[in-house]
Amino acid sequence: MRSYGQYCSIARALDVVGDRWTLLIVRELLLKGSCRFTDLKNGLPGVAANLLSSRLKDLEAAGLITREDAPPPVATVLYTLSEAGLELEPVLKALGLWGLRFMAVERPDDAFQAQWLAYGPAWFTTDADPDGPPAVIQLVASDELAVIELRGGRIHTRLGRATDPDLVLDGPPRAVLGLLSGMMDVERAGRLGLSVRGRRDLLTRLRPVAPGRATQGEVRP
Amino acid sequence: MRSYGQYCSIARALDVVGDRWTLLIVRELLLKGSCRFTDLKNGLPGVAANLLSSRLKDLEAAGLITREDAPPPVATVLYTLSEAGLELEPVLKALGLWGLRFMAVERPDDAFQAQWLAYGPAWFTTDADPDGPPAVIQLVASDELAVIELRGGRIHTRLGRATDPDLVLDGPPRAVLGLLSGMMDVERAGRLGLSVRGRRDLLTRLRPVAPGRATQGEVRP
DNA sequence: CCGGATCCCCAGGGATACTG
DNA sequence: CAGTATCCCTGGGGATCCGG
Numbered sequence: 001m002r003s004y005g006q007y008c009s010i011a012r013a014l015d016v017v018g019d020r021w022t023l024l025i026v027r028e029l030l031l032k033g034s035c036r037f038t039d040l041k042n043g044l045p046g047v048a049a050n051l052l053s054s055r056l057k058d059l060e061a062a063g064l065i066t067r068e069d070a071p072p073p074v075a076t077v078l079y080t081l082s083e084a085g086l087e088l089e090p091v092l093k094a095l096g097l098w099g100l101r102f103m104a105v106e107r108p109d110d111a112f113q114a115q116w117l118a119y120g121p122a123w124f125t126t127d128a129d130p131d132g133p134p135a136v137i138q139l140v141a142s143d144e145l146a147v148i149e150l151r152g153g154r155i156h157t158r159l160g161r162a163t164d165p166d167l168v169l170d171g172p173p174r175a176v177l178g179l180l181s182g183m184m185d186v187e188r189a190g191r192l193g194l195s196v197r198g199r200r201d202l203l204t205r206l207r208p209v210a211p212g213r214a215t216q217g218e219v220r221p
Numbered sequence: 222m223r224s225y226g227q228y229c230s231i232a233r234a235l236d237v238v239g240d241r242w243t244l245l246i247v248r249e250l251l252l253k254g255s256c257r258f259t260d261l262k263n264g265l266p267g268v269a270a271n272l273l274s275s276r277l278k279d280l281e282a283a284g285l286i287t288r289e290d291a292p293p294p295v296a297t298v299l300y301t302l303s304e305a306g307l308e309l310e311p312v313l314k315a316l317g318l319w320g321l322r323f324m325a326v327e328r329p330d331d332a333f334q335a336q337w338l339a340y341g342p343a344w345f346t347t348d349a350d351p352d353g354p355p356a357v358i359q360l361v362a363s364d365e366l367a368v369i370e371l372r373g374g375r376i377h378t379r380l381g382r383a384t385d386p387d388l389v390l391d392g393p394p395r396a397v398l399g400l401l402s403g404m405m406d407v408e409r410a411g412r413l414g415l416s417v418r419g420r421r422d423l424l425t426r427l428r429p430v431a432p433g434r435a436t437q438g439e440v441r442p
Numbered sequence: 443c444c445g446g447a448t449c450c451c452c453a454g455g456g457a458t459a460c461t462g
Numbered sequence: 463c464a465g466t467a468t469c470c471c472t473g474g475g476g477a478t479c480c481g482g
Contacts, residue, residue, distance in 0.1 A: 001241075002455090002472090005267050005330060007394055008337040009402075010248055010313055013320025020239065020474070027231055037445050046226050048475050053446055075482095076444070084322065091315040092231055098312055099234025101305065109226060116229035173228055181230075223453085223474090241455070258464050269456050274465055297463070 016062050017088065021047055022055055023095070026081065026088050029065065031115045034078040036070075045111040059085070093123050100124065100181045100210055103174060112173050114144035118157040121148050121180050121206065127155055128207040135202050138165035139180075141173040150205060167198040182208025237283050238309065242268055243276055244316070247302065247309050250286065252336045255299040257291075266332040280306070314344050321345070321402045321431055324395060333394050335365035339378040342369050342401050342427065348376055349428040356423050359386035362394040371426060388419040403429025 001019040004011040017023050021044065028043040029035055035043070041052055056079060059065045064085035070078045081088075096119070117139055130153030137148040138161065147162045148155060169176050171194035178184030179194060186196070186203065196203075222240040225232040238244050242265065249264040250256055256264070262273060277300060280286045285306035291299045302309075317340070338360055351374025358369040359382065368383045369376060390397050392415035399405030400415060407417070407424065417424075 003328075004245065005328075005332055006245075006337070007324070007328070007331040007333040008248075008317075009320035009324055009341070010317040011245060011320075012323040013316045014244060016320075016323065018241065018244075023235060023239075024225065024227075024232060027229075038443090041445095046475085048477090049446065050448080050476095051474065054474095087319055091312070091319055094312040094315045095234045096229075096231040098308055099230035099232075099237075102233040102237065103228070103230055107224075107226075107228070110228040111226055112228040116227070120230065177230075262464095267456090269458090270465065271457095271467080272455065275454095298465095 013091075016064070017091075019055065019058070021051060022059065023088075023092065025052070025055055025059065026064070026085060027092055028115075029079065029081045029085065030089055030092060031119055034080045036076050036078060040079065043113065043115065064088070096120075097124055097210060100183055103177055103181065104183060106174055112142050112144060114146050114159045117141055117144050117173070117177065118146040118159060120177055122155055122157040124181055124210060125155060125206045125208050127153050127205055129205045132205060135167070135199070135205070136162045136165045137202060137206075138162045138168045139176055140168065140170040141176045144173075148206075150202075155206075165198065167196070167200070167202045170195040170197070179203075180206060180208070182210045234312075237285070238312075240276065240279070242272060243280065244309075244313065246273070246276055246280065247285070247306060248313055249336075250300060250302045250306065251310055251313060252340055255301040257297050257299060261300065264334065264336065285309070317341075318345055318431060321404055324398055324402070325404060327395055333363050333365060335367050335380045338362055338365050338394070338398065339367040339380060341398055343376055343378040345402055345431060346376060346427045346429050348374050348426055350426045353426060356388070356420070356426070357383045357386045358423060358427075359383045359389045360397055361389065361391040362397045365394075369427075371423075376427075386419065388417070388421070388423045391416045391418070400424075401427060401429070403431045 001015060003015045017026065024044055025040060028040055032039065032043065037052070041047065041049065044052070056065065056067070060067050064082055066080050066082055068078055068080065070076050127150050132150070134149070134151040139146040139148065145159065145161050147158050147160060149157070169179070171189065172192060175184070175189040175192040175194035179186060179189040222236065224236045238247065245265055246261060249261055253260065253264065258273070262268060262270065265273065277286065277288070281288050285303055287301050287303055289299055289301065291297050348371050355370070355372040360367040360369065366380065366382050368379050368381060370378070390400070392410065393413060396410040396413040396415035400407060400410040
């Protein structure tokens with residue numbers, strides 16, 4: 001990208017990661033770990049192959065990712081975040097937290113993936129009862145599956161299906177994520193199609209770190 | 222900007238502030254408060270007027286800034302961050318902290334302004350001796366002047382000249398900022414042209430929040 | 443099938459000039 | 463001073479093609 005030409009750390013950061021798609025590539029690598037070219041392409045619906053290729057070159061040149069051959073059996077290339085790349089996590093967390101306010105509006109053509117269902121609870125909620133017993137919550141949204149595990153005061157998430165969840169939240173993405181992020185209360189999420197099965201009391205343990213304007217309806221578009 | 226078309230809060234945040242110049246406009250408004258069009262243009266060397274105009278429209282439409290007429294005597298338009306805009310501060314802080322690693326390399330043509338000298342200490346350093354006596358540090362870099370005030374465990378910065386500073390740091394921007402950000406130790410900053418006059422012991426009170434690789438020289442480019 | 447490279451087209455950005 | 467208007471050109475989107 002063309003440099004902003006300013007001796008300012010914000011401007012210099014944007015010189016490196018301000019290009020279109022760049023921070024989303026970092027998001028993918030942060031959420032998934034090492035990725036093949038195709039993994040990245042699948043995780044970034046809408047990106048053109050040439051652009052992805054170009055960005056990966058830029059990121060490698062800037063020292064944010066490393067490109068290495070996978071061990072013999074697979075014979076493919078793996079892209080991995082370097083330390084400098086991993087240190088972008090606080091940036092993506094801040095950006096994602098700020099962006100929650102725009103999740104209330106529905107856009108039918110938007111892509112949706114389980115990864116994006118999983119990072120929200122992991123990054124933007126805390127366990128209000130850290131000493132409480134372990135618990136497992138199954139999330140289901142638009143055929144995407146994720147699991148929240150509460151244990152030892154920490155919140156861990158993973159993809160897929162839990163064997164015996166204590167609580168199941170099932171509904172359209174914005175109802176599930178709206179509830180978890182604190183932008184929406186249970187009643188409103190229910191009206192948007194959220195189904196809550198199991199130990200409903202576990203919801204009180206998920207405390208959004210966001211200011212939480214749960215009483216309010218839509219946030220300004 | 223063209224939407225990424227992903228139901229993900231990071232992608233939606235970037236839909237709003239991912240355009241070129243947008244976050245730097247927010248930076249200006251965050252550091253200076255309400256600004257006139259010309260103030261913004263001067264604070265963003267390199268931006269084209271039509272682009273700035275277009276971005277301000279977008280930002281207003283997104284609800285991040287308000288546009289209002291200034292009180293009668295001046296008769297001009299003032300742009301001000303809304304609450305949603307102000308809440309981007311953590312994003313800019315995270316980005317600026319991450320970007321410090323790129324400040325070690327010199328680029329002679331880069332613009333430099335006192336504002337960018339001032340926000341670093343305010344955002345990225347803490348007072349290691351919060352109960353210590355108040356102190357005033359004068360910063361001088363490339364004819365730009367800023368003042369750091371230590372008082373009550375808080376670090377406040379402002380532009381301009383202090384009347385009777387306890388310590389004066391004077392030198393090229395990357396020496397002054399390198400030292401303050403913890404990317405550089407005193408010896409190295411001295412070799413780059415930093416002059417330290419006055420109570421040198423005050424330097425120990427400025428503790429960078431960054432991991433600080435002060436022993437190391439250049440950070441990877 | 444994976445990991446790109448090439449090509450074409452158009453929207454968005456940059457520089458300058460101009461106007462209320 | 464506060465923007466608009468214009469022109470030019472780069473960079474991104476989309477599809478196709480190619481080597482391993």
